[in-house]
Amino acid sequence: MDKRNxxxxxxxxxxxxxxxxxxxxxxxxxxxxxxxxxxxxxADPVETLTYATGDWTLRFLLITLAVTPLRYLTGIRSLVQxxxxxxxxxxxxxxxxxxxxxxxxxxxxxRLILEDILERRYIMVGMLGFMSLLPLAIxxxxxxxxxxxxxxxxxxxxxxxxxxxxxxxxxxxxxxxDYREPLIYIVILAVLLGYRxxxxxxxxxxxxxxxxxxx
Amino acid sequence: MLIKRQDDIKPxxxxxxxxxxxxxxxxxxxxxxxxxxxxxVGSALGPAYGAAKLSPLTPSRFxxxxxxxxxxxxxxxxxFYEFGTDKESxxxxxxxxxxxxxxxxxxxxxxRPREWDIEDILKQFPLEERIYRLRCxxxxxxxxxxxxxxxxxxxxxxxxxxxxxxxxxxxxxxxEQMPGQRSNLFGFGLNWPYIEGLRxxxxxxxxxxxxxxLYGEVMPNQNGAPIRxxxxxxxxxxxxxxxxxxxxxxxxxxxxxxxxxxxxxxFYANVNPQVDHPRWxxxxxxxxxxxxxxxxxxxxxxxxxxxxxxxxxxxxxxx
Ligand code: HEM
Numbered sequence: 001m002d003k004r005n006x007x008x009x010x011x012x013x014x015x016x017x018x019x020x021x022x023x024x025x026x027x028x029x030x031x032x033x034x035x036x037x038x039x040x041x042x043a044d045p046v047e048t049l050t051y052a053t054g055d056w057t058l059r060f061l062l063i064t065l066a067v068t069p070l071r072y073l074t075g076i077r078s079l080v081q082x083x084x085x086x087x088x089x090x091x092x093x094x095x096x097x098x099x100x101x102x103x104x105x106x107x108x109x110x111r112l113i114l115e116d117i118l119e120r121r122y123i124m125v126g127m128l129g130f131m132s133l134l135p136l137a138i139x140x141x142x143x144x145x146x147x148x149x150x151x152x153x154x155x156x157x158x159x160x161x162x163x164x165x166x167x168x169x170x171x172x173x174x175x176x177x178d179y180r181e182p183l184i185y186i187v188i189l190a191v192l193l194g195y196r197x198x199x200x201x202x203x204x205x206x207x208x209x210x211x212x213x214x215x
Numbered sequence: 216m217l218i219k220r221q222d223d224i225k226p227x228x229x230x231x232x233x234x235x236x237x238x239x240x241x242x243x244x245x246x247x248x249x250x251x252x253x254x255x256v257g258s259a260l261g262p263a264y265g266a267a268k269l270s271p272l273t274p275s276r277f278x279x280x281x282x283x284x285x286x287x288x289x290x291x292x293x294x295f296y297e298f299g300t301d302k303e304s305x306x307x308x309x310x311x312x313x314x315x316x317x318x319x320x321x322x323x324x325x326x327r328p329r330e331w332d333i334e335d336i337l338k339q340f341p342l343e344e345r346i347y348r349l350r351c352x353x354x355x356x357x358x359x360x361x362x363x364x365x366x367x368x369x370x371x372x373x374x375x376x377x378x379x380x381x382x383x384x385x386x387x388x389x390x391e392q393m394p395g396q397r398s399n400l401f402g403f404g405l406n407w408p409y410i411e412g413l414r415x416x417x418x419x420x421x422x423x424x425x426x427x428x429l430y431g432e433v434m435p436n437q438n439g440a441p442i443r444x445x446x447x448x449x450x451x452x453x454x455x456x457x458x459x460x461x462x463x464x465x466x467x468x469x470x471x472x473x474x475x476x477x478x479x480x481x482f483y484a485n486v487n488p489q490v491d492h493p494r495w496x497x498x499x500x501x502x503x504x505x506x507x508x509x510x511x512x513x514x515x516x517x518x519x520x521x522x523x524x525x526x527x528x529x530x531x532x533x534x
Contacts, residue, residue: 042303043292043503044355107507116496174494177475178300179403 053097060090122173129166284357297393309436323463326374340364347447363424379463411455412468448517486515
């Protein structure tokens with residue numbers, strides 16, 4: 001099979017995978033909703049909801065950031081078509097996470113919320129992560145991509161790494177003695193970011209040498 | 216009267232069936248042990264939750280009449296790091312704890328240092344039902360019907376001398392029984408043994424008890440079997456579990472969480488809505504079972520009994 005056919009084949013199966021992935025991505029929330037309906041969210045349902053939505057925000061963020069490396073490693077370029085949906089699921093979960101906090105932890109006490117953000121560094125950095133995901137969600141449409149232009153859009157969307165960084169630091173700072181889970185997430189984020197940095201430096205160098213050669 | 220109230224509550228109303236089945240399963244394993252427990256009076260296997268009943272129980276004048284937190288919640292939502300750092304692990308893992316035979320070493324500045332057998336403690340001191348609020352530093356709370364003995368009477372019996380300014384408590388250290396002690400979490404975990412302390416006048420306050428059960432039954436392992444401290448005007452971490460040693464000392468003990476994060480946890484740890492914690496605002500709390508929070512009371516609502524212990528002290532410094 002020649003290269004073009006292969007790419008076309010990938011494109012069709014990525015397209016078909018999309019609705020399947022969409023349903024899969026809904027499973028964590030579906031599971032929570034089902035547990036809530038059955039009354040089996042545990043002794044402290046608010047804690048369960050906060051932890052689950054926080055965990056899934058971070059997981060979706062990291063899965064989203066893994067798409068591009070995976071695309072390079074497998075050569076399946078059309079994987080990029082799944083990235084927006086995954087990123088929006090991260091945003092969806094952080095919205096739920098924040099909603100649980102606003103409704104059940106603070107019951108819309110905006111003054112208390114503001115105090116909490118200013119006084120507690122883990123809340124502050126979580127908020128920073130949330131706020132940096134907001135422009136990404138807004139500019140996630142094709143229209144916005146066109147309006148911004150590919151280069152600017154890509155630069156803006158590097159904020160996803162910043163949000164990931166905020167997310168893992170938020171987690172690290174809220175833990176009291178068991179750092180194992182936040183450390184796992186930090187390592188994954190570092191590997192993903194490291195891969196991109198190394199690759200882009202290599203590419204730049206290659207570009208330089210080829211341009212020298214052509215001279 | 217109080218005991219009758221428990222009879223009104225059917226276990227099926229409190230405990231969801233699958234958990235109930237799981238507990239039965241768990242108890243089958245521990246049945247030999249449970250039967251071997253020589254309780255002072257009437258050690259029948261209680262029908263309600265399966266654990267051995269404790270009786271007779273004297274009701275206490277300190278009991279709150281607030282709605283009790285269900286048995287299921289009290290026994291599945293535990294901070295007991297010896298069995299893991301999340302709240303579900305203790306209920307799942309604590310069956311490895313062997314609460315019998317059990318001894319408590321009493322030493323230090325006392326006339327009668329002695330290794331107490333848990334059975335002797337249960338025989339010698341009257342059991343009381345104490346329905347107390349429990350307020351965790353993580354801003355959640357419960358109402359728990361403890362069974363316990365007065366700590367003041369216990370202290371009187373061991374006769375501390377005038378050098379005994381503080382009481383230090385220690386939890387069991389045993390990696391085999393307590394899986395949470397196996398890993399030191401890259402050096403960030405708690406130091407074992409878990410240590411807590413009280414000033415002697417705090418320890419002899421009538422509110423302080425050594426808890427040996429809840430809901431009229433023997434203390435479940437995950438709640439600190441067979442014997443634990445209950446000091447309801449302080450954050451939950453002061454109420455040390457599975458005690459193996461009580462020492463009377465001159466110097467103020469350094470408690471485990473104070474070592475872990477001195478900026479966050481102090482020696483006194485009195486419930487105080489005015490003194491914020493770096494992680495949690497302490498002004499409000501979520502009563503387990505509620506969705507929304509309620510106001511936290513000074514000294515967890517026990518100010519009448521304990522406020523005089525701290526008169527003249529700056530509680531924002533002595534947090
Ligand atoms: C990128 C944004 C965020 C991410 C990735 C994130 C992730 C997480 C994670 C992983 C946890 C711990 C879950 C566990 O222990 O299993 C958590 C807990 C929590 N998060 Fe977030 N979070 C974010 C933003 C926020 C924001 C904006 C707020 C509120 C303003 C917030 C409030 C909390 C609270 C209150 C907890 C529970 C802390 C505790 O009591 O232990 N988070 N979050």
